[in-house]
């Protein structure tokens with residue numbers, strides 16, 4: 001097991017759940033990403049994910065990762081929309097496959113293009129199934145997802161089991177960045193009961209209650225992104241969410 005995966009596993013074992021902050025380089029001026037990351041670190045987040053639904057890559061991506069590394073000691077995990085979202089300066093990468101895409105490009109195509117870079121840059125790959133649930137947001141649109149209906153937990157379970165049997169150690173239930181409703185807690189619970197994967201939930205989580213409800217349902221990692229875009233109260237908001245998920249004792 002690589003260092004970043006071990007770091008996450010230790011936190012989940014100790015605190016019941018971990019929190020990751022998503023920074024989208026396309027939405028932030030490079031100058032402020034370091035500040036956002038240090039605010040998130042002070043508020044208790046456990047790692048920074050860098051990525052988004054656009055093909056943003058190259059120098060802006062490298063600069064974002066470097067500014068985060070300079071501002072904090074937290075692991076930086078890439079969350080790429082395509083092979084363009086790979087930076088040599090990160091620690092790890094969610095090596096993800098959107099299992100419910102209609103386009104093989106998002107299942108194995110971009111992965112085939114990115115894998116040699118992951119090896120060359122010695123990034124730690126974290127094998128992850130990316131499952132996009134209604135409403136799905138930009139992730140669902142860009143990735144041509146055959147969205148999992150909110151009422152169809154059994155479909156999410158089927159995909160998550162397929163992911164586990166394919167050897168993936170992480171499953172991400174994604175409602176889409178800025179979603180008006182997060183992934184239903186019942187769906188999180190159904191996937192938790194059926195699988196042993198490390199279960200990540202994100203998209204539309206804006207309150208401590210929403211985060212805690214999903215951890216009580218069995219989520220191991222909660223991701224928030226949109227929250228950090230609010231400069232004024234982001235530290236307080238993240239602190240509340242971190243406190244809530246780490247005091248509900250896990251699944």
Ligand code: 1GP
Pocket residue numbers: 022139174175176177178179201202203204205223224225226227
């Ligand atoms: C998006 O799940 C993440 O990929 C985060 O979503 O921006 O709604 O927090 P939010």
